[in-house]
Amino acid sequence: MNQSERLDRTFAALTDPSRRAILARLEREEQGATVSDLAKPLPIKMPAVMKHLDVLDGAGLITRTKEGRVVTVRLAPRPMREAMAWLRRYERFWTASLDRLTALAEARETELRKAGK
C-alpha cells in the first residue's frame, strides 16, 4: 500500500461516529478494552460493532489479540500520524486568519480609545 492508499483508508476509517467513539475510548484505555466493553456504550448491535472493528483493523488503527474467548482491542494510532501530517500543511491558513482577526480587533480597540478621549 502506498501513502495515498494509506491516507484513503485512514480517512475512510475516521468517517463514522461509532468508529471515532471506539478510537476515543481506546485512547483512554491504556491496557486496551474487550470487544464487549467497547460495544456497551454504543447505540449499535454487536454485528455492526464487529464490522467497525474490521474497518479499523484494515486501516491499521487497532490491534486485536485473543485469549480464550476474550478479544482485547488496542489502539494503533500510527496511521493517524500520517493523516495529521497531511492536514498540517493547511495550518498556516487558519493561523493567518486568526492573525488577521487579532490585528482587526486591536485596530478597532485603538480607534475606540481615540474616539473616547
Place this chain on the structure above:
Amino acid sequence: MNQSERLDRTFAALTDPSRRAILARLEREEQGATVSDLAKPLPIKMPAVMKHLDVLDGAGLITRTKEGRVVTVRLAPRPMREAMAWLRRYERFWTASLDRLTALAEARETELRKAGK
C-alpha cells in the same frame, strides 16, 4: 450540522486522492484556481472533477465564484482545523512511542560503547 456530522463530511471528503490533490493545489494558489486549471494535471475527466468539487464544496472545504464563464475555486480550510483538533489527542501516543525508541537507541549506544572499550 453538529460537530460529529461535520467530521463525517470532512473525513469523507479527504478519502480520495483527486480531492486531496485539488486541496493541495489550492493550498499553493493564493488567488484560487479555475476549474480547468485544477482539472489539467488530474488523470480524470471533467465530469468527475466537477463531482469532486461538489463533494469538497458540500464539506465546506472550497468556495466557488463565477465571473462570466470562469469559475474560480478557493480553499476554505476551516473544517480541516476541526479534523486536526480531533486527531491531535492521539499525538501523545506517537510522541510516547518516539520517546521509547529514542531511549532504546540511547541505551543500545551506551551498551555498545561499554562493549567496545
